[in-house]
Amino acid sequence: MNPNRDPGELADPAVQLGEVLRIAAFDDAGQGGNPAGVWIGAALPPAAEMQRLAHAVGFSETAFAAREGEGWRVRYFSPESEVPFCGHATIALGAALARAEGDGRFALQLNAAAITVEGRCEGERVQAALQSPPTRSRPAPPELAERALALFGYTREDLDPRIPPALAHGGADHLVLALNSRAALAAMAYDLEEGRAFMLGHGLVTVVLAWAEHAQLFHTRNPFASGGVYEDAATGAGTAALAGYLRDLGWPHGGAIDVIQGEDMGMRSRLKAEFGDAPGGSIRVSGTARMMPLC
Incomplete structure (x- = not known):
């Protein structure tokens, strides 16, 4: 993350706060991949609203993220339930954060674990990597x-x-x-x-x-x-x-x-x-x- 950027300033104006982005994670040479929804806002909505949005998006998971301290508070919802961790939605979130904040490594606080995700923009695609919770x-x-x-x-x-x-x-x-x-x-x-x-x-x-x-x-x-x-x-x-x-x-x-x-x-x-x-x-x-x- 660029430390000189104002917290309310987005690197990519196409990434709007509170908008559900649709990002294909783990694609293969620009094709395929698993679509995920990504919502970034100032504060997480109520759980019922996140569930409603995830159901409306219809992808297997949607990640919701809000800034918390030096990192991000993250929750994941499928169309029918909350899940503790979702890898492809985390990769999609890393792509969205890299586009919004600039290339970097982002600290994520999940419901039961603290992890990181990295994102590096390469044109319209993003290279991303996560460090999973313990196995x-x-x-x-x-x-x-x-x-x-x-x-x-x-x-x-x-x-x-x-x-x-x-x-x-x-x-x-x-x-x-x-x-x-x-x-x-x-x-x-x-x-x-x-x-x-x-x-x-x-x-x-x-x-x-x-x-x-x-x-x-x-x-x-x-x-x-x-x-x-x-x-x-x-x-x-x-x-x-x-x-x-x-x-x-x-x-x-x-x-x-x-x-x-x-x-x-x-x-x-x-x-x-x-x-x-x-x-x-x-x-x-x-x-x-x-x-x-x-x-």
């Missing part, structure tokens, strides 16, 4: 994994035995199911209401379905029925959780993995997760973002 993982209970497999039409034979089912956290809770073929990933299908009941009943924000093309390249899909969304095109929180689990598992990640998501939706997205070997450490998730038309 953790543990084996998924066998009965939970069996219920998830049945929900999505899989059996144990569809799993990659190198990456057992796990509960993983990277700011939000996810179930990770690693599949043994790209064809199995492409075949994912489920009933939205059944999926919603399953995720809400087990405290899951999404299910991360993943296939390893090789040790450092993953293809993923993220059903988000808990938020009323069949599938997300790019999921930074899910990618952080997956990366943290792979680190805990001793996977030969070499310090980073690339993730391709949204391809089966026709919204191909690219994410990069970078991380060390320290258990519980934050994950750096990066990509690009672009502004979308307002109508």
